[in-house]
Amino acid sequence: MKWTTFLLAALVAPVALGVPGAAAAGFPEKMITIVVPYPAGSTADAIPRLVAPLMSKSLGVTVIIENRGGANGSIGAARVAASPADGYTILLATTGMMAINQWIYEKPAYNPEKDFAPITNGASTPNILVVNPSVKANSLKELVALAKAEPGKLTFASAGIGSTSHLCGETLKVLEGVDAVHIPYQGAAPALQDVIGGQVSMMCDNLSNTVQQVQSGALRPIVVTAPEASKQLPNVPTSPQAGYPDLLAGNWYGFVAPSATPKDVIEKLNTSIVEALRDSTVSARLEGLGLTVIADKPDQFGAVIAKDSARMENIVKRSKAKISN
16 A cells, blocks of 8 residues: 555545445454564564564453564564454554665565555654764764875764664765774664774764763764754754754654554544654653654645655665665
8 A cells, every 4th residue: 555545545445345444343352462563572572472462452352562673573463463453463664674674685575565555653763873982083074084084094983784773873974975884783772882892983873772871971962863852962062053954864663553454443443643742741752752743634644655765765865775685
C-alpha cells in the first residue's frame, strides 16, 4: 500500500466492505501480540512494554510482547509481514526498519511500503553528534574543518551498518565531503563505550542513548541533528542553528500492522495505543528516556515514513552503503 494513499483507502474501505465497522465489530476476541524486533531491555522494547498493560485494559484482551531480534529488525518485520492481517499480530517499527533497510540490504526480507499499514508513531528521539573530549572541536564547523584538515584520521562509531548512527555519519560525509572512517559495532552500547574510551573519535547516536554521558561530561556534544532543540539538552545547538540544516537523523518508534488489515481494526488499535501513550505515567517514563511522545493518526505516520524513506534512499545511494545477505 502506498503511504500517500493510506488516507484515501481508510476513507473508502468501509464503503467497499458494505458494512461500516464490520471487521472491528468483534475485535479483539483473543490475545494480541506486539512483535519487537530488538532484544529485551532496548528502548524499542520499553515502549510496547509500557503501553501493553493499558491496551489490555482498554481492549479487554491480553497483549503480549514477543522479541524477535536480528538483522536490523528484518527478522521480526518479516515475521509480522507474513502474519494474518487481522490485527492480532502487530510490529514495533523503527526508522531503520521502515526507511533504511529496503535501501541498504541487497536482498530485503520485506517491503515496508507494500507489506505494512501504519497504526501510529509512538515516540521519537533525535540523534546527537558527540565526540570524545580529546577531539579538538567544540562545534560542528570546527569538527568539519578538523576532518578536512586531516583526511581519514577521524573515526565514527555506529550501532551497526544500516543503523541511524551509521547513516548520520554517512550524511555528514556526503554533505560536507569529509573523509572519516566508519567503525561499526554490534549495538550502540559498545560503540559509545569506545568513544568514551577514546578508541573512536565520535558517534552520532540516539539522544536517548547518550544524554546521561553528555550530562556527566564523558562525551562532548556537538549538535542535535534535528530542527528543534532537545528538552533534555537545550543548550546544544540544532543542525540548522549550527549552519547545517540538512544534517538530520533520528529514530522513531511506531506501530504497524500487515498491509491488508481492515481499516476499522487499524483505527481501533490506533485509539488504544494512542490512549496508552498519552497516559501521564507512560508519557513521563518515555520522556525520562529522552523520547518525545508523538501518538498520531495512521495517515500522519504514513507521511513521516514516506518522507524519511525518500531521504534515506538518497543518502544510501550517495554513500554507496550496502549490506550483502
